[in-house]
Amino acid sequence: LVVACEMSILGNMKIFDLPNLPVDYVIANRWKVARFLGNGLFGSVYDVIDMQSENEEHYAAKVELIDSFPALKTEIEILKKVKHKDHICKLITCGKENDINYMIMTLAGKNLLQIQNEIPNNAFKYADVCKIAIHCFEAIKELHEEQYVHGDIKQENFAVSRDGSFNNVYLLDFGIAKKFCLKEALLVRTGYKEDAIACFFMLISIELKRMELLELLSRADQLSSSVNCGSPKSASVSLDTIRQATELGEKLWRRTTAASTTDEQDDASTVELSITVDSKVGLLGDDAHSKHLARRARQLIDPFQKSVDESRGSIVMQAVQASCDEVTENWSGQHALKKRNAWTKMKKEHYYVLVPGTETKPTVQSTDGPRPSGHCWTAISETQTGFRKVVVDYVDTLLHGELGLRFRNRCLEAVKQLDNQYAVTMWENVQLLADLMLSSFKRGENGFVDRSSSEYKLNFGRLVLDYLQKQFVEFMRGVVKERLHQAQMGAVPGAPGLVTAFLNVLMPTPYPGYEDVLVNQQPIWAIIYYCLRAGHVQAAKAVAEEAGPALFAVVRAFRRLDPVTSEPMDFKDEDALLLEYEKAANTTGDPYKRAVYCWLTLNDWMESVPVFDRIEDWLWIKLRQTVLTERRLSMAKQPESKYRVNLLPLEALQEVVLFEHGEKYFLRHRSPLVYWTALWFSGQLEAAIEFMCRQGELLRSCAVHVALSLYADGLLACDDEHDDIQGPLLDVSRGRSPLCRLNLVRLVVSYTSQFENESPSVALKYFYLLRRFHDHNQNSMFAVCFEKLLRQQADRNHLLGWIDETGLHKLGCIDSYKLERHRTIAYVAKTAHARGQWQLALQCYELVDDMDKALQLLINMLFSVVTRQERDDGLRTAVLKLANKIHDRLTSGNAKRNTVTLFQKILLIGNYFTIYFHREFSKAFQLLRRINLIPMNAIEKDYYVSSTSDLPDKIRLLLPELMLSYMNMLIEDCKLFHCESNQRGFSGANSKDDLKAMAEALISFASLIRLRLPGGFLGLLVHKKAALI
Structure with missing residues (x-):
């Protein structure tokens, strides 16, 4: 209440204007605005780039108008004193410029409220909650150690690191923070006034969000009653419901359309608008303003209609605001003023912007369309979605052997759906120059235009000259016509x-x-x-x-x-x-x-x-x-x-643009289109694409697809044999023609990394366009990128396909690329085998019907696990299970006979040890007879000794474990003769003497075979034989 009395009543409070800086606006000739982050009560926050740094590092800029509430001064003082804290952003610099105060500090990530709204069910994990809480308490503690209290602790004022992890949390916004007073070495509380201030500012934040709709509804009320050519009197229309607001918006649109038609027929006619335009009130008259204040006071007591949700309210605000803007734009000025504005707009559309060296600065438009807001991701998503559809359709036509789809034309159609003049102008010039070059130059045997020939350089200059001259003729005609x-x-x-x-x-x-x-x-x-x-x-x-x-x-x-x-x-x-x-x-x-x-x-x-x-x-x-x-x-x-x-010569002109002048020289006018124009029309297509890749997500998407369209037309300079993912994006070499070469592989892979986890099949379409590229080992980049994509997927069967238990081949995404399928899967199998990913390698070998390599891989895996008991990793069970499945559907196909025999033998040994480890000795003894590697009596000894030398090495190395297990089973069989039942054992021996004879035959066999046995192995067998008592 004390604060409310000091600041007067809410309806008469002064509402401070917020700064509105366009994208690419430069603060203090150093900090370039990259994007809008958000608004506070008295200022705005932007993501800015340090143009003086080599890597163009990003920082946060907090800006307020000089004549607004001085909240930034307090925050600067606090940041200067807490600059060495881990949980508070570092202050870089501060100052004044024109009509704004600014403060530059380190850039943090999203705040906790934004993160909570993005995660499922708006609920953090338990471990994340603990980690966030610890960091939040540490941040508050660091502030208290400097004898400051924040006064506005909430989710929006805690931000995580830029990488999105919870390894650190930063405390933000010290606009209403207060300092404790030292009095007799004690911290004295400043009273309840500060608590009221914090609560009051929270109420203001909530109220301002609710007032936005009321403000627009009131303006629409006054505007609809005032835009009437015949009756200047204001009509009192109540906008208490959303339906009434919608009907009034439609009625307002019909009236303005009719008025516009009348004015086109008679230029001398005018429309009198009985609207009082005020810089603070907007399109509100005195009556409307008092009505608005009364409605505002009523809304402080009664809550807004609960039936109106945020989405419908947003639709109404957009409709009403669009109607207000349409009427104001068409009827607020005189006819001559509108014509003069149209002339200026026409000149800008015809590319008439200044080059470096002049003091006049052109009007700068945002490279990402309208000013960023809470839904700025929508435009980027629409851009990527439109381009994805074009790429998918284009690749599908290539896979079906059709050539009717013009990739470049479809991209231009997709861009025209966007409300961004930079992107449309960029693609129109791409379309024009590409058409001119393809109609004038012939492709070589490799499918590309030779851009290093003197004929190309001469004709390229002629083509661009002719285009610039025709554009200037159209410009002159437009000026004269106006x-x-x-x-x-x-x-x-x-x-x-x-x-x-x-x-x-x-x-x-x-x-x-x-x-x-x-x-x-x-x-x-x-x-x-x-x-x-x-x-x-x-x-x-x-x-x-x-x-x-x-x-x-x-x-x-x-x-x-x-x-x-x-x-x-x-x-x-x-x-x-x-x-x-x-x-x-x-x-x-x-x-x-x-x-x-x-x-x-x-x-x-x-x-x-x-x-x-x-x-x-x-x-x-x-x-x-x-x-x-x-x-x-x-x-x-x-x-x-x-x-x-x-x-x-053309190379010298390109060096002038790229080296002597360079990016900073042309960007002094804050328009990326100027530098892009210089690069594009000087024939540096690759440098122009690389530059646009750094001008925001929308233009980056355009640049990637410009590169793909030029590559499809044979106009892009790139290296099919040496481009790879790790190479530089742009290779510049003086004295070479063309001057620059673009690493298309890295460009496409970096672009698809944004959505390859959500849409791997779409990313695969992009990778197919790289099928002609090879790495240093002559591997297809389509295969390399597919293997990289496969490693990041949890469900690999969706991309690869698989063989089910019945032996039926289930198709995957790779099966659509018939010409590349076998080579790609074979590369994945080879790479996975080298990395130890035996399951993936085995799946790939089976998909390409290379059973010989598949069985060799299984033999190696079985050899490493058959004689050991099961561990926690479950590797032994997994190998045997997979080996048995493949054995069941194994046919005499591509595998060699010796390989199949060895696989069957070692698989039988593995199944034997599985039964042996489960102490099912009777079954194990019968299976050991089937293995047929160890003599069961003295008569068989000589035969097995002579046949041992013909065994494969892997089978020979398993003999010691087989003999030891056989001796252990004889000991267990001997124990059965001590039972009262005196039943016959599982080995078929009739007495203990028979068991001893079998053991002696085994020891004699072990001593005669040509095999390096483990140290003390024979002694171990003799010791175990002694247990047969």
Whole structure:
């Protein structure tokens, strides 16, 4: 109550605005915002990247507005004093920038409430509860040791480590923490005021979540009664139920649609909105605001309708907010303002963003679409789901021998379903460039385009130049169409008229410092430049000829150009043109004149020309220089020049973009599309893909599938023989063409690792696209990736298939890949055998019908376990059980006869020892006779001694254990003769003398065979014979 009185009543409390930083916003020229993490009462938290670190490490940034409640100051003071604690995040730095206060600290993982909502039944395991509790108590203890009390202990303020484990728990949010006062060396409690503050802030947090729906419903109430062209009076509509809110939203949509149709018919008509727009209240008038306060006060007493669940409330909020935004966007401004905004939007859509070197900063959009929220994973999931469907359909067509599905086209269709302009622009350019390259270049025998040939470099420059010029023509037409009254475009068609109209809009008055004459009130050098920029060389030549003798040298240069390619047919007159420009270089102030000379000759003046301040203009002039260079180098006899000629082959241009400028240089404008454009249109497809892989999950998904589509088209530079999972993602080597090579195997494997445990069959589809790659041991990467995927699965039968007890083959996912099945399973068997995974190896050998190797593996396993008793691991039982199953369905197939005989013999020995260990001596004695390896009397001794040398080594090594067990059974049989019943024993002996004779025959056999027996073995047999009394 004390706190409520101090801060006034809840309805009149000041609601502080929260900072809203876009993705890629840079704090203090160092900390780049990567994603939004969450909001508090007075500030927001973001995941930021340290651009000055080599590994681009992630940190947490807590931001608040300067004019908001100063909660960050207290938290900074506390973190400075507890910086050496294990359970509190470390403070890195803090400061002010523009209108925000910020604090950078180490980044933790999810909080306990988020984790609890994700686990089944919202219940932690007992062991995890104990571990979390211990860490939480230690965190609170560390804070108390510094004489601070937190004041807001709850699940949201405890976070685990970034890896998601419970090995450490961090205490967060010290905004309302208080310090104990030292008084006479005692800690004095500050009173109940702090307890009330903590409780009060918890109530505010709950109330703000409930107020969001009430706020939107009240705005919809006022807006629906105000958007009425005929009646400006507000209607009092009560939105007490969700159904009424939905009906009102539909009614509001119909009214706005009708009003929009009326305005399109008559641009002069306007709609009067009787809405009071306030920065804090929003679309609320005075009556609506008082109604909202009354409703808020009522909601403090009466709980909100229990029948309205969160999902339906979310739907209504989205519908009402969309209607509010639609009406505000369409009718809040004047018609001219809307047209001007549309023009700006059109320029951005046509790729008109600035390159490094200019001070103007383009508007930055989030690379992951809308601002991240609690459901930001939905967009990523939709992206991955759309791409997965495309890959699955594409692989299915390949497996069925069809080639009708265009993988790249389907990917573009999937991306267009997303609301992300970066992704759509990226894929449209991929589609365009790939189509142009495939239509102009032929694939080699290996199925790939030779990108190192001089013909490719020359034609690639021409293709990109033609594309950039056509894009600029469309841009000029859009600008002129939006400003027809200002453009004053005449009825005469042609490039000069379009350029003049464009210049009338771009520069109503001639720019200062222009040289020579004016044509249609515009500088002639500007007209010539924009004609060249649009690809109309003949129009530029005609304009230059109209200027008279002043431009005679330029006209002569135009005349020596090829009318088809616009390239010099020879370089004989280049010296004269260079000499003329060298004379005027120090005196001319016309930037467009310098730009025209950069287009005509090979020089290095373009870096100082302000006309090339946009990324597409910069690329256009660079590629023009590249085309001239490649044309010059392709001549049989290269011309010599007295003046400096700046050659710029395609490799040099790529090195300029990748090394001299680099990523940080182009990202000064915070738009990843700028750097991607420079890489893509300079022919560095692999570097562009690698760069986009680091720009958020959505663009990473796009980049992976761009790489797959280019590989399918034969346009990607990669190494089929040496790419592997552990290699670097991008291999860059100066002086090589292409400059970069992409490790497609690592790219795909790292991407599928996100979902291979949940959808192994889908991951297998991706791996099939890597079937032509091989590791250093010439193993198929499809087989390598399949083996890696198999090791991570609990149920391997789903992927491999299995042989049931009846011998019927049950199919698995691998059986769909008929051409790769045998080779892949054989590789898995070989790898599993080498790692000691005998069950998996045995299953694979049986699936590929390689029974010889399967039996050899079983023989080795049986030999290692048959003579030992069962242990806790159950290995002996498992081996014998599996061996008996295979023996039951064994046929004379691929296994060798000797191998089958040895397997049957050693399996019989194993079954004998199983019965022997269970002390079923009668059955064991009969089975020992079937084994037929040990003499049962003196007559058989010589035969078995001579046949022992022909036995396989593994059988010979089992003879000592067989003889020892036989002697033990004789001793047990001897004990039966001491019984009163005097019954006959299981060995068939009639007396003890018969048993002794059998024992003597065994000892004599052991001494005669050529086998190195264990030390003291004969003595042990003699000692046991003495027990036959």
